Amino acid sequence: MTGPRVLIVDDQELIRTGFRLILTARGLDVAGEAADGAAAVEAERRLRPDVILMDVRMPGMDGIEATRRILARTPSCRILMLTTFDLDRYVYAALAAGASGFLLKDVTADHLAAAVRLVGTGDALLAPSITRRLVQRFAGVGEPPAVHRDLAVLTPREREVLTLLGRGLSNTELAEALTLSEATVKTHVARIFAKLDLRDRAQAVVLAYETGLVTPAVNDR
Template identity: 50%
Template sequence: MTRVVVADDQPVVRLGFAAMIDAAPDLTVVGSAADGLELLALVADQAPDVAVVDVRMPHLDGIAATARICARHPATKVLILTTFDLDEYVYDALQAGASGFLLKDIPAARLVEGVRMVAEGSMLLGPNVTRRLVGDFSARASAPAPVPGLDTLTAREHEVLLAVARGLSNAEVGAELFITEQTVKSHVSEVLRKLERRDRVQLVIAAYESGLML
């Protein structure tokens, strides 16, 4: 059972999202918060697998709360939900450590699937948030930056990293490299460990930061 918390300053929205998620047989909502400070306390108390977080909240906004969660509770993945499809929110959310970014107007089924994907470590960007934004974010640096651990990857792990950076799913990576999906998962886990990254989104950023995707 995947444990989830929901944070949004609007009660109706917060309760609605919680109800949608809690209705899924494999997900359970263990708490909700009305602002960023409440969210931090809730995550510390409940240790959820996923935190569904609104960007604009009082006392501490969703981006700042995400940064603190990712620093203090690395086992908790963050899925950002917002009504604002603006580039700077995507950049800031990814830089803070968020694992996904969706707009609030998505169907309930998409929200539930998004929580599942983030819990499993998949990259999740909404249909209006393209992977190009990740590249643009990382390209803000004046020059490629060294990524610790990159030189320790095997040839196969390097191939998997490049495929993940292109946004391919495990099944798609397996089909392209002629290996099983389970083998892909093992390689991804090893790349995450070697590069000391928390999830696939951070692997994409690492690939761009290092200049591999330029």
Template identity: 80%
Template sequence: MTTRTEPAPRVVIADDQELVRTGFRLILTARGIDVVGEAADGLEAVAAVRRLRPDVVLMDIRMPGMDGLEAARQVLAQSPDCRVIMLTTFDLDHYVYAALAAGASGFLLKDVTSAHLAAAVRLVNTGDALLAPSITRRLVERFASGAPKPAPDLNTPATHRDLAPLTPREYEVLTLMGRGLSNAELAQFLTLSEATVKTHVARIFTKLSLRDRAQAVVIAYETGLVTPGEDPETAAPGT
């Protein structure tokens, strides 16, 4: 009996600093990850993704010309199956929220350890979000609070037309995801099995065309389901 091994992720590294690109390439290559291309700015990154079709892009936020945020938008628009990890030297950079809203799967600080960098690339390549739910929630709380949100309609279970496909239970799960609960915490809070929670989460992703949990958290804030500072213990759906 042979053991099936997953193919190595194919990665493009986009950063205007050559030393950063070289360092990341050496780290990833040493850990069995295939770096298929590099880019020194956003325009080069978009062109490289179009040409090379990588699985994951490591995208610096601050680059000359087209910055990483606009490049991420264009990459994800032309290659929906590609995963983008934003790179920043600043924790909770204010551009990161916009990147998550555009579809990026998470962010990394440039001083990330070698092991964490490789693990992050492999994680998002599986379709998961890089950020833990609680970290995503704190990030969104910090930068989403100033964005205008639609006024909630208390007479309907959905506060935004984009949420209309959700069932009442899926609506509840999305709300709690937005408040930072993991699948295990959701299961405990709703008295459900983790398998059932995962099914609800997967259906939410499909119905709302979301890539991962990071986008789900953003949607929960942008639609007014969740407001900064809410606690799931005191602001549960339907209470």
């Protein structure tokens, strides 16, 4: 087996079985399964997976609370949220809690495996247009904000980079927009993450909206 070790968390056995078959057929190591958030927290402690596929809505402890508890204990763990709706307010809360992205449950088999591998490398899985709409809809609406961070620690250029990150630009697009090399852009992004204690691009998008650095009026499409 190659790639990250995976824990599958969903209250529906059929979905867990299907995802296990898909991932193992593509050479990924499925470390285990869990049927609810509490079981996921315990399974993560025992199995130490690299990536968790986490259902958002489950009876008992939901995926959001499980995400918070797991990342508080194991910040290096990567969590991909599973949902049936691309504009689910609970997915936004999960991103704010530290999840590295989300997948719709009707994802293709190849996309599922590719997403797990991508997140396993430490990157975030973001479909920029969907993530942008998600944050626009729910940032500051009935959900507790992410940890407030002082943007004053950023240089003017880093604030500019964070603004463009919040708009969903890739490193290649950032380099083109700012007339910089991709290597320089990666350096700026890494410094932003370090200064603001961000895990990945998913949290950067959430933070850009919650601090008002990016507003829906600018990006609404």
